[in-house]
Amino acid sequence: MLSYSLDPKLLNQLIDLFAAFILVSSFLVLAIKRLYVHVRLYATQSFFLALVAFLVAAFGGEPHIFIAAALTFIFKVMLIPFLFRRIINRLNVQQEAQLTLNVPASLIVAAGLVLGADYLTRTILETNQTFELSRNVLTVSLSVVLMGLFTMVTRKKALTQVIGFLTIENGLFLAGIAITAGMPMIVELGVLFDVLVAVFIMGVLLYRINETFDTINVEKLTKLKG
Amino acid sequence: MIDAQFFFGLSLFLYLAGAVLGALWCLRPRRSYYVSHLLALAAGISGITSSVPVLLGQSPYHITIPWLTALSNVAPSIKLFENFSLQVDALSAFFVFVISLLVVPVSIYAFGYLREYEHKQSVALLGVLYNLFILSMVLVVTANNALFFLIVWEVMSVVSYFLVTFDHEKTENTQAGFLYIVMTHVGTAFIVLFFLIFYQQAGSFDFEAFRKVAANLPDLAKTLLFVFALIGFGTKAGLVPLHIWLPYAHPAAPSHISALMSGVMIKTAVYGMLRIFFDFLKPDLVWWWGLVLLGLASLSAILGILYAVTEKDLKKLLAYSSVENMGIILIGVSLAMIFSSYQTSTFAILAAVALIAGLYHLLNHAVFKSVLFLGAGAVVSQTHTRNIEALGGLIKKMPWTAACFLIGSIAISALPPFNGFISEWLTFQALLLGFNVPDLIVKIIVPLSAALLALGAALATACFVKAFGVSFLALPRSEHVQTAQEVSSSMKWAMGSLAALCLVLGILPTAVVRLLDGVTGALVGASAAASMGVNPLTLAVPSAKIVTVAPLGLALILLIVIPVALGVAYMAGELRTRRAQTWGCGLPKLSPRMEYTATGFSKPIQLIFKSIYQPRKEIEIETDVSSYVHKRIRYELQIESPFEKYFYQPVSAFVLKISAIVRRIQTGSINTYLAYIFIALVILLLLVR
Numbered sequence: 001m002l003s004y005s006l007d008p009k010l011l012n013q014l015i016d017l018f019a020a021f022i023l024v025s026s027f028l029v030l031a032i033k034r035l036y037v038h039v040r041l042y043a044t045q046s047f048f049l050a051l052v053a054f055l056v057a058a059f060g061g062e063p064h065i066f067i068a069a070a071l072t073f074i075f076k077v078m079l080i081p082f083l084f085r086r087i088i089n090r091l092n093v094q095q096e097a098q099l100t101l102n103v104p105a106s107l108i109v110a111a112g113l114v115l116g117a118d119y120l121t122r123t124i125l126e127t128n129q130t131f132e133l134s135r136n137v138l139t140v141s142l143s144v145v146l147m148g149l150f151t152m153v154t155r156k157k158a159l160t161q162v163i164g165f166l167t168i169e170n171g172l173f174l175a176g177i178a179i180t181a182g183m184p185m186i187v188e189l190g191v192l193f194d195v196l197v198a199v200f201i202m203g204v205l206l207y208r209i210n211e212t213f214d215t216i217n218v219e220k221l222t223k224l225k226g
Numbered sequence: 227m228i229d230a231q232f233f234f235g236l237s238l239f240l241y242l243a244g245a246v247l248g249a250l251w252c253l254r255p256r257r258s259y260y261v262s263h264l265l266a267l268a269a270g271i272s273g274i275t276s277s278v279p280v281l282l283g284q285s286p287y288h289i290t291i292p293w294l295t296a297l298s299n300v301a302p303s304i305k306l307f308e309n310f311s312l313q314v315d316a317l318s319a320f321f322v323f324v325i326s327l328l329v330v331p332v333s334i335y336a337f338g339y340l341r342e343y344e345h346k347q348s349v350a351l352l353g354v355l356y357n358l359f360i361l362s363m364v365l366v367v368t369a370n371n372a373l374f375f376l377i378v379w380e381v382m383s384v385v386s387y388f389l390v391t392f393d394h395e396k397t398e399n400t401q402a403g404f405l406y407i408v409m410t411h412v413g414t415a416f417i418v419l420f421f422l423i424f425y426q427q428a429g430s431f432d433f434e435a436f437r438k439v440a441a442n443l444p445d446l447a448k449t450l451l452f453v454f455a456l457i458g459f460g461t462k463a464g465l466v467p468l469h470i471w472l473p474y475a476h477p478a479a480p481s482h483i484s485a486l487m488s489g490v491m492i493k494t495a496v497y498g499m500l501r502i503f504f505d506f507l508k509p510d511l512v513w514w515w516g517l518v519l520l521g522l523a524s525l526s527a528i529l530g531i532l533y534a535v536t537e538k539d540l541k542k543l544l545a546y547s548s549v550e551n552m553g554i555i556l557i558g559v560s561l562a563m564i565f566s567s568y569q570t571s572t573f574a575i576l577a578a579v580a581l582i583a584g585l586y587h588l589l590n591h592a593v594f595k596s597v598l599f600l601g602a603g604a605v606v607s608q609t610h611t612r613n614i615e616a617l618g619g620l621i622k623k624m625p626w627t628a629a630c631f632l633i634g635s636i637a638i639s640a641l642p643p644f645n646g647f648i649s650e651w652l653t654f655q656a657l658l659l660g661f662n663v664p665d666l667i668v669k670i671i672v673p674l675s676a677a678l679l680a681l682g683a684a685l686a687t688a689c690f691v692k693a694f695g696v697s698f699l700a701l702p703r704s705e706h707v708q709t710a711q712e713v714s715s716s717m718k719w720a721m722g723s724l725a726a727l728c729l730v731l732g733i734l735p736t737a738v739v740r741l742l743d744g745v746t747g748a749l750v751g752a753s754a755a756a757s758m759g760v761n762p763l764t765l766a767v768p769s770a771k772i773v774t775v776a777p778l779g780l781a782l783i784l785l786i787v788i789p790v791a792l793g794v795a796y797m798a799g800e801l802r803t804r805r806a807q808t809w810g811c812g813l814p815k816l817s818p819r820m821e822y823t824a825t826g827f828s829k830p831i832q833l834i835f836k837s838i839y840q841p842r843k844e845i846e847i848e849t850d851v852s853s854y855v856h857k858r859i860r861y862e863l864q865i866e867s868p869f870e871k872y873f874y875q876p877v878s879a880f881v882l883k884i885s886a887i888v889r890r891i892q893t894g895s896i897n898t899y900l901a902y903i904f905i906a907l908v909i910l911l912l913l914v915r
Contacts, residue, residue, distance in 0.1 A: 100897055113908075120911055149907065153900045161896070222894035 011059045015178065018055070019140040021048045022174060023114070026147045026167055030106045030154075033099070038163050039084040046076030049170055052137075053177050065177060068188045072173070075192055080166070080199050087203050088159065091210050098156040098217065106154055110147050117142035137178035144171030156217050158209055162202045169195050231287045234276035234314060237326070238364065240269035244357035252350040259340055262353030266360060267333035273326030273364065280319035281741050288313050288370070313370040313433070316745045317505070320585065321367035321497050324592050325490045327727075329360055332482045332489075335600050335720035338713060339482055342607040352392060352480065359385045359483070363490060367497045372421040372431040379417065379494075383410045386491060389483045390475045402474035409471040413461030417498070420454040423447055424506070436506045448510050455502050456519065463495035463556065466526040467869040469549045473533070476548065477541030477612065481603020484541060485596040488548040493588055496555055503563055504581075504749035513665055516563030523560055524675040527553030531685045532835055535692070536828045536865055539612045540602045543693055544595065547638065550682055551591040554653055557675065558584020561656050564668060566750050573662075574752035579767060580656035581746040582739055582754060587649035589738070590637070590731055594646060597634035597724040601627050604717055605697065608710035614824045616704040617697040623710045628698045630721035635690035637728040640683045643781035645731035648765070650683055651775060655767040685831065692827045701818040733778045735765045825863065832865075839865045 025045040029038055050073040057065035099106070121138045148167030155161055169191065176188065209215075244265030251258035280286060289312040314322065336356070343349050362382035369375035387410070391403035421431070427443055428435040443451070457468070464472040472492070476484050503511065530549030537543040558580050565577035604627045605620060606612055621628040637644035640651075657679065660672035702708060712718070731738060736758070743755035757768040766774040810816045832839055846860040891902075 116908070116912070146904075146908070149900065149904045153897055153904050156897065161900075 008059075011055060015052055015055055016136045018048045018052045019137045019174065019178070021045075022052075022170070023140045023143060026144050027107065027110060029151055029163060029167065030110050030147065031103055033103070035088055035157070035159055036085070038160060039081050039088070042084075042163055042166060043077050043081040045167070045170055046072060046080075049174060050077060052174065056177050068177065068192075071189070071192050075196055076166075076170070080196070083199055083203060084159070084162075087206060091206065099154055100156060101154045106150070110150060113146040113150060114139070114143040117146060138175060141171045141175035141178065144168075144174065147171075158202070158206050158217075162199065162206075165198065165202075166195060230276045230279040230284060230314070231289065232276075233272045234287075234312075234322070235289060237269040237272040237276060238361065240265045240272060241357045241361035241364070244269065245354045245361065248350055248353040248357065252354075255348070255350040256340070256344075258350035259353045260337065262350075262357050263333045263336045266329060266353075266357050269357075269360070270326045270329030270333060273322055273329065277314070277319040277323035277326065280314055280316055281323060281744055283744055286313060286315035286318075289368075310374045311370045312365070312368040314368055316748045317497070317500060318368045320742070320745045321490075321493065322364055324493065324589055325360065325363055325367070328486060328489045328592055328596050331720040331724050332485055332596065332600070334723075335485075335603075335717050336482050338715070338717035338720075339480070339603060339607060341714070342603075343480065348392075352389075355385055355389050355392075356483065359389060359486065359491075363494055366494050370433050372424065372433065372436070374431075376414075376418060376421065380414060382491070382494070383407070383414060386410075386475075386479075386483075386487060389479045389487075391478070392480055392483075393478065396478075398474075399478040402471075402478040406471045406475035409461055409468070413458045413468070416454045416458030416461070420451055420458055420502075423451055423454070433501075433506070440506050441509045443507075443510055448507070448512070451502075451507065452512075452515050455499065456522075459495040459498040459502075460522070461495075462498075463492055463552050464526070464530075464549045465522050465552065465556065466529050466549065467873060469526065469530070470867065470870055470874060472549055473537075473542050473545040476545035477539060481541070481599055481606060484544075484603070485599035488545065488599060489592040489596045492548065492552060493555075493592065496552075496559065496584075496588060499556075499559060500749060503559075504566070508566060508749075509569075511563055511567040511569075513564055513567040513663075513668065516560045516565075516567060517668060517671060519556060519560035519563060520671060520675055523553045523556035524678045525553070526550065527557065527682045528678045528685075529838070531682045531689060532831075532838060533865070533867070535685055535689045535831050536825075536839065538614050538824050540605065540614050540617075540693065540697060541599070541612050543614070543689065544598050544602060547686065547689065548591075548595060550686065551587065551595065551638070554650065554679065554682070555584050555588045555591065557679065558582075558587060558653050558656055561660060562746075562750060564660070564663060568663075571752060574750050575754050575757065575768060576656075576659050576662060577750040578743070578746045578752045578754035579652070579659060579758065581750060582742045582758070583649060583652035583656045585742050585745060586652055586735075586738060587646075589742075590645040590649045590728075593724055593727050593731060594634045594637040594644070597630055597721055597728065598638065600717070600721050600724065601631035601634060604713040604721065605631075605710075607713065609706040611704075611706045614693065614696045616706050618700050618703040618818065618821065619698070619707055620702075620710060621698040623707070624698075624712045626712055626718045627721065628694075630718075630725040631698065632694055633725040633728055635694045637732065639687040639690050641687070643732050643777055643784060644728045646728075648732055648735045648775070648777055650679070652765075652767070654679060655773060659767070688828070688831060692824055696822070696824045696827065700821050703818050703821060729781075733781045735775075735777055736763070739765065838868075840868060840871075841865050 022045050025041045025048070029041050032038070032041070050069050053065050053069035053072055057063060057069055101109070118139045121135050121142060145168050148164045148169075148171060151164030151167060152161045155164065173188075173191065244262040247265065248258045248262030251261060291310050291312070340349060343352060359382065362378050362385055365378040366375065366382055369378055384407075387403055387407045390406050391400050393399050394403075424436050424439075425431055427447060428439040456465075461468040461471075476487050479487060503515070527550050530546050530551075530553055534543050534546035534550065537546055561580035562577040562584065565573045565580060602612075604624065605617065608624065609617060609620075611617070633644065637646040640646040642648075654676060657672055657676040660675075661669060663669060663672075739758050740755045743753055743758075747753045754768070758766055763778045764774045764776040808816060810820075813820075832841060842864045844860075844862040844864075846862075847856055848858040848860075849855060850857040891898075893899075
């Protein structure tokens with residue numbers, strides 16, 4: 001075990017730093033159009049998430065989060081991005097992601113979302129004074145959730161929507177470990193496997209969509225409406 | 227002593243067995259069909275055996291469903307099912323009797339009728355549905371718990387929907403089925419509301435609890451109960467203006483099913499009303515309830531027959547006539563409600579007379595409408611058309627069917643010595659008894675209603691003269707008739723026995739009245755049989771001046787007069803067969819196309835009641851050379867029901883319009899749906915924070 005002598009202030013600052021990286025990677029998903037980069041960004045974001053988890057586990061006195069950190073690293077940094085690359089190669093999709101809202105506008109909205117998240121978490125802090133970790137992490141996690149959802153709304157490629165979905169999950173995970181100092185192990189494991197299964201299923205669905213419509217552009221799905 | 231309870235259980239078991247065995251043998255459709263109908267036949271006989279003792283005065287019996295009780299012991303959480311029991315009292319027994327009475331001939335008829343459906347693989351399904359349909363009806367009229375009642379009521383509605391859409395290859399049938407299922411569910415919704423209000427007051431779904439709480443219901447609850455029951459059961463009864471499904475749904479079903487639907491299914495609504503108004507709510511009856519029902523019933527009686535007169539579809543004509551007859555039945559019921567609301571013993575006797583009239587007509591209508599539907603089914607099975615204009619001359623090819631149809635027509639036209647006459651006469655007398663009521667408005671409405679009833683009876687005669695005359699008499703109007711033959715003996719016997727029943731019910735009214743008296747006596751608390759049966763031959767109505775009728779004597783007189791008249795005519799030489807050309811106004815050759823048509827026959831009536839029919843006419847003349855030389859004339863006449871035009875169409879248009887607006891948010895694009903979630907999330911976060 002590592003020493004427990006890290007200054008709690010320093011620990012908080014470190015966690016804040018990594019949370020900031022997570023936030024920035026979410027912004028980048030909105031700003032960059034290439035699918036490969038999206039996958040890489042997701043891997044990066046997950047890597048920082050794993051780091052946060054590691055810090056909380058090592059210095060926050062919650063040793064069981066080590067497992068969560070390790071699993072996050074294995075699944076989200078390695079396995080899922082690998083699966084994604086395979087899907088992209090197999091489907092041979094066009095690299096450019098199509099948007100319903102252009103990049104600058106998306107970024108402005110995303111900034112608004114972060115402000116909104118900040119506003120919301122502030123009120124939470126007011127009502128609940130016994131908060132241990134810094135409010136910033138909560139802000140970041142809420143922003144990441146909202147931005148993930150926003151990604152899903154504005155992107156037309158089914159693949160980017162899966163990325164958005166996974167980003168939401170990352171935001172929830174961050175909130176989970178940062179605020180409650182780790183949900184019960186079983187919940188975290190459950191969520192992780194859920195995500196993995198979701199990726200598999202979405203992968204299969206993507207093949208089907210691609211087969212049926214010759215594209216993974218979800219706009220074509222309107223044809224399914226009766 | 228017959229163990230009625232045993233036979234009742236046996237009949238339920240046989241229906242169930244018919245459904246199950248029919249389903250098990252579905253790979254051998256013919257066998258399955260025969261087995262299920264045979265079991266239904268046995269169940270019908272056993273049902274008659276079980277109900278007659280109760281009608282004759284045996285005490286009511288109770289049947290609990292053992293496995294449901296066992297279930298509630300195992301799992302106490304399903305307490306609701308604990309009280310699922312059946313009760314056969316006089317009222318229930320009467321309806322079980324009517325159902326079973328029809329099931330017997332209809333099942334026999336079904337054996338021969340199979341030929342019509344033999345080419346279809348699903349005849350096994352028909353047998354299964356047939357059994358389930360009858361079983362659900364029997365359970366509806368015997369259920370002793372509101373929840374159980376609702377379940378079997380719904381089963382009845384759904385099964386009958388499947389029967390309506392049995393010939394689903396025809397679009398018109400599926401459309402009729404859709405209309406039926408929508409209307410019947412609107413009705414069921416109101417019945418559910420009705421029982422929920424009662425549940426709220428009584429704290430239990432048991433009918434027993436309803437009876438207890440009835441005396442001290444708040445006024446608002448009482449009024450709501452009446453309105454909901456009226457709409458809920460009125461829909462099933464085909465009460466104007468809720469009747470619109472009936473003329474579409476009944477003709478769509480296979481003919482023997484139509485006979486059951488018109489014969490008994492719509493009567494379960496009358497059962498519901500009687501159970502509610504006379505069993506539960508009797509101390510709460512208010513005179514205007516009966517008056518509202520009387521008004522609607524009279525309207526049904528007249529409008530039903532008016533639309534029947536102009537109808538060209540044989541089965542649809544019969545369905546419209548069912549609307550009329552339900553009106554007549556409900557006139558009796560509503561009068562009984564008015565009389566009962568005064569809660570005195572003198573009025574109780576009047577109520578008994580009115581209710582006997584209603585129930586008598588219910589029984590009669592069940593019988594003669596089945597004859598007519600079965601006859602129509604026989605015609606359709608031979609000619610494959612329901613259009614009267616395409617028939618004609620069938621009396622020579624199908625004499626037996628023609629005779630039965632004629633008897634049914636005479637009975638439904640309320641002519642002696644058949645049964646329709648007695649019950650309509652009684653209803654008429656009951657209406658005249660309405661003058662005893664102290665409320666002025668009742669005194670004003672009653673004669674109007676009587677006038678409408680009389681007019682309806684006259685129109686019914688015109689209607690069935692048309693139905694019989696155009697379909698069976700004269701020369702064949704189309705090639706449909708050429709290949710027609712007399713139907714198989716099972717169908718003949720089924721129709722014949724029902725026709726005979728029309729006569730029996732018509733000439734032995736005192737016996738029938740005595741049978742009905744037990745039913746009405748329990749409901750209104752007074753016996754009328756003693757005053758009505760002067761002697762075994764004469765039926766009387768107790769009022770200021772006693773009016774009597776002696777149908778058996780009438781029949782005997784007819785029996786003497788007719789041969790005498792025929793003999794006189796024969797001796798005068800009038801009966802010799804002369805073969806000669808019909809006078810053709812100088813035209814050289816008359817063809818079947820020049821025959822009197824159904825439309826032509828009903829034209830005068832249509833002209834008289836033009837304001838009601840609102841006919842839409844279209845005449846298209848194609849001319850050659852000059853405008854005086856007509857090459858072709860096309861004449862189209864359409865009668866639109868004002869209820870459909872001014873009520874149902876606007877309502878459905880409104881619903882569709884709203885749906886179209888709501889549908890706009892359903893774009894089919896995932897991005898939009900996600901955006902909804904997103905926006906909802908953000909707004910909620912901001913609102914709740």
